[in-house]
Amino acid sequence: MGFTLAEKILINHTSSKKLEDFIYPKVDFCFGNDITAPLAIKEFIKAGFKSVAYPDRVGFICDHFTPARDATAANNVVMLREFAKRFKIKNFYDIQHCGIEHAFTIEQGLIRPGHIVIGADSHTCTGGAVGAFATGVGSTDLAAAIKNGHCWFKVPPTIKFVYKGKKNKWISGKDLILHTIGKIGVDGALYKVMEFSGPVIRKISMDDRLAMSNMAIEAGGKAGLIEPDETTFAYLKQIQGKNFKFNKSMLKLKGDKDAKYDDVIEIDVAKIEPTVSCPHLPSNAKAVSSLRKVKLDQVVIGSCTNGRITDLRIAAKILKKRKVKDGTRTIIFPATPTVYLQAEKEGLLKIFVQSGCVVSPPTCGPCLGGHSGILGKGEVALATTNRNFVGRMGSPDSFVYLSSPAVAAASALKGRITHPEEVA
Numbered sequence: 001m002g003f004t005l006a007e008k009i010l011i012n013h014t015s016s017k018k019l020e021d022f023i024y025p026k027v028d029f030c031f032g033n034d035i036t037a038p039l040a041i042k043e044f045i046k047a048g049f050k051s052v053a054y055p056d057r058v059g060f061i062c063d064h065f066t067p068a069r070d071a072t073a074a075n076n077v078v079m080l081r082e083f084a085k086r087f088k089i090k091n092f093y094d095i096q097h098c099g100i101e102h103a104f105t106i107e108q109g110l111i112r113p114g115h116i117v118i119g120a121d122s123h124t125c126t127g128g129a130v131g132a133f134a135t136g137v138g139s140t141d142l143a144a145a146i147k148n149g150h151c152w153f154k155v156p157p158t159i160k161f162v163y164k165g166k167k168n169k170w171i172s173g174k175d176l177i178l179h180t181i182g183k184i185g186v187d188g189a190l191y192k193v194m195e196f197s198g199p200v201i202r203k204i205s206m207d208d209r210l211a212m213s214n215m216a217i218e219a220g221g222k223a224g225l226i227e228p229d230e231t232t233f234a235y236l237k238q239i240q241g242k243n244f245k246f247n248k249s250m251l252k253l254k255g256d257k258d259a260k261y262d263d264v265i266e267i268d269v270a271k272i273e274p275t276v277s278c279p280h281l282p283s284n285a286k287a288v289s290s291l292r293k294v295k296l297d298q299v300v301i302g303s304c305t306n307g308r309i310t311d312l313r314i315a316a317k318i319l320k321k322r323k324v325k326d327g328t329r330t331i332i333f334p335a336t337p338t339v340y341l342q343a344e345k346e347g348l349l350k351i352f353v354q355s356g357c358v359v360s361p362p363t364c365g366p367c368l369g370g371h372s373g374i375l376g377k378g379e380v381a382l383a384t385t386n387r388n389f390v391g392r393m394g395s396p397d398s399f400v401y402l403s404s405p406a407v408a409a410a411s412a413l414k415g416r417i418t419h420p421e422e423v424a
Contacts, residue, residue, distance in 0.1 A: 002256025004158040005225050006193040009133040009253070013116050022154055028115040028132075030145040031059035031091070033101055033364075034066060036120035038076045039139035041083050044146060052087040053149040059091035059110060060084055061101040064364045066094070069371040099336025099362040102126035102214060102304035107336055109243025112236070113228040113250040118142065118151050122217045123304055123386060129206065129213035130236060131228035131253045136217065156222040157262035158193040158255075163200035165270035170420045172314075173208025174306060174384065174404040176200075177215045178275040180267065182285025190220035192262055195255070200269050201226060206235040207308040214305045215386050218282040227254045239338070274419060276382075277402040280390045288407055291417040298381040299324070299412040300393075301405050302333025302360070303367045306384035309342050311405040316348040318409035318423060319355040325415030330357040331373050337362060357412070369394045382411050 003011065003019065011017055013025030032040050037060050052058060060080040065073035077094060084092035091110065098104060102123050105111050113131035117124060120142040127134025137151065145151045161180060181188070194216045201209065209226050216224025226232075228250055236244045274288040301307075301315050312334060324330045332352050334340040340362060343349050352359050366373025367385040375381055375394035381401070383393070388400035401417065410418040 001260055002258040004193070004259045004261065005131070005195060005227055005253060005255045006133055006158055006223060007155065007259070008255070009114055009116060010153065010155060012114065019155060022152060024150050024152055025116055026149055027057065027118055027145050027151050029057050029059065029105070029110050030118045030142055031061060031101065031105060032120035032139065032142050033060070033064050034062040034073065034076045034080065035064045036139050036142070038079050040120055040142040040146065041079060043140050043143035047143065047147070049147045052089065052146055055087055055089045056091070057149060058089045058146050059093070059105065060089065061093050061104060062095065062098055063100050063104070063362070064368065065370050066098070066363060067361070095361070097337070099338070100304045100307060100364055103308060103335035103339070106130060107239050107338055109240040112245070113232065114253050118145055123214050125216045125221060125224045126210055126214040126304060128216065128223045128225040129209040130232055131226065131250070133223055133225070135223050154191070156191050156193050158195050159189055160195045160197055160261045160264045162198035162264065162266045163196070163269055164198050164266060165200065165268040167200065167269050168273060170274050170406050171269065171272055172404045172406065173204055173211040175272060175275045176269065177212040178277050178282065178285045178402065179272050181215065181219045181283050182275070182277070183267070184219055184265070186218060186281055186283045187220045189216065191222050192220070194219065194221040194224045196224065196226050202229065202231070205310055206231060207310040210308065211305050215282065218386060274404060274407050276407060276417060277388060279388055279399040279401065282386070282388060282402060288403070288417060288419045292419070294401065294417040295380065296328050296382050296411060296415055296417065297379040298329040298331070298373065298375060299408050300331050300333065300366050300373060300381060300383035300385060301408050302331070302335065303364070303383070303385040304335060305386045306405050307333050307335030307339065307362070309339050311384065312339065312343050312348050313346070315405045315409040316351045318406060318420060319357070319413070320351050322355055322413055324356040324412040328412055328415045330412040331366065332357050332359045333365065334362055366393055368392065375400070382408055382417060384408050
């Protein structure tokens with residue numbers, strides 16, 4: 001019997017080359033942020049560890065509460081900086097050269113096709129879009145991986161999602177994943193790999209693929225994988241430059257024809273219209289046309305899900321020479337400095353500011369209710385982020401809806417949830 005893509009990657013990182021129920025593979029890269037990595041360091045010290053096995057395979061990305069929102073946040077960064085210096089960890093990134101971790105790590109060439117990557121953040125699964133087995137872990141597992149370069153896994157089964165049909169206008173990867181999560185539920189892929197495939201996936205952009213893999217965890221997925229192809233390699237060569245090292249083994253990163261899948265789910269994208277997830281679960285997905293009466297206090301465009309350059313181009317195209325609705329705060333968060341600079345070069349930042357938006361430096365800020373966009377009691381937000389649990393973006397009495405950048409930009413103009421066709 002053949003192997004799935006996930007199984008192949010996991011087996012390739014073990015010495016036995018056999019598929020066991022539990023495996024202990026080497027890890028190509030492990031990382032944490034300014035919230036989770038300090039917890040890992042405390043566990044590292046508590047365990048009495050004195051050395052780091054592979055300093056070049058460890059990363060600290062300070063993106064959640066930076067620029068530091070308070071003294072505690074600042075001290076966390078100090079802790080990471082000192083630990084990195086002590087153990088010669090070169091992949092330490094503070095605000096002078098940093099970005100939202102799940103976009104930034106791929107840009108920097110730290111995540112590549114065929115890698116096993118663990119991160120102390122649930123949206124590490126974003127790396128699956130480039131063909132890496134990337135998954136979130138707890139801070140204790142991160143501490144152990146920093147020490148010895150390995151991590152325990154129970155080998156997960158795979159659900160294969162096959163997307164077919166002709167996409168309607170305005171349908172993005174975000175709409176596809178919101179629809180999918182709505183179809184299977186927040187636990188529909190619990191500790192399973194979500195493998196996205198089919199002719200539609202082969203045609204969509206890498207930014208759309210990254211948005212889909214990013215949200216695999218919102219269905220309980222252990223990883224969100226896409227077989228790497230020429231689109232993948234061209235994208236990585238463009239954004240990683242000299243850091244991208246292609247090898248022929250990447251061409252073999254495909255599931256076998258006789259691989260065993262836990263389930264195969266086919267989705268006709270022709271039946272999907274722009275989709276919005278309503279409070280308080282990503283699975284509470286509805287067609288945008290059914291939500292046109294929902295008034296908004298805030299719109300957020302950005303994050304590790306939709307803060308890439310194509311996302312900003314879509315938003316700018318809709319906002320150009322228009323003004324956001326009075327009373328609707330609209331905040332733009334480019335995912336990385338590279339995206340920020342490209343947006344500036346293309347004149348997108350000017351469009352945003354002239355339309356009444358606020359442009360922020362790259363940060364996770366409002367997505368987790370950290371800073372730079374907290375919601376007050378009773379306020380309603382539409383965001384291109386990935387999670388809308390109770391209190392996710394601030395007050396437990398606030399409400400968060402999730403959408404694509406196109407829906408978010410159109411909604412900012414109207415001050416209510418709006419189909420992009422209304423303003424196109």
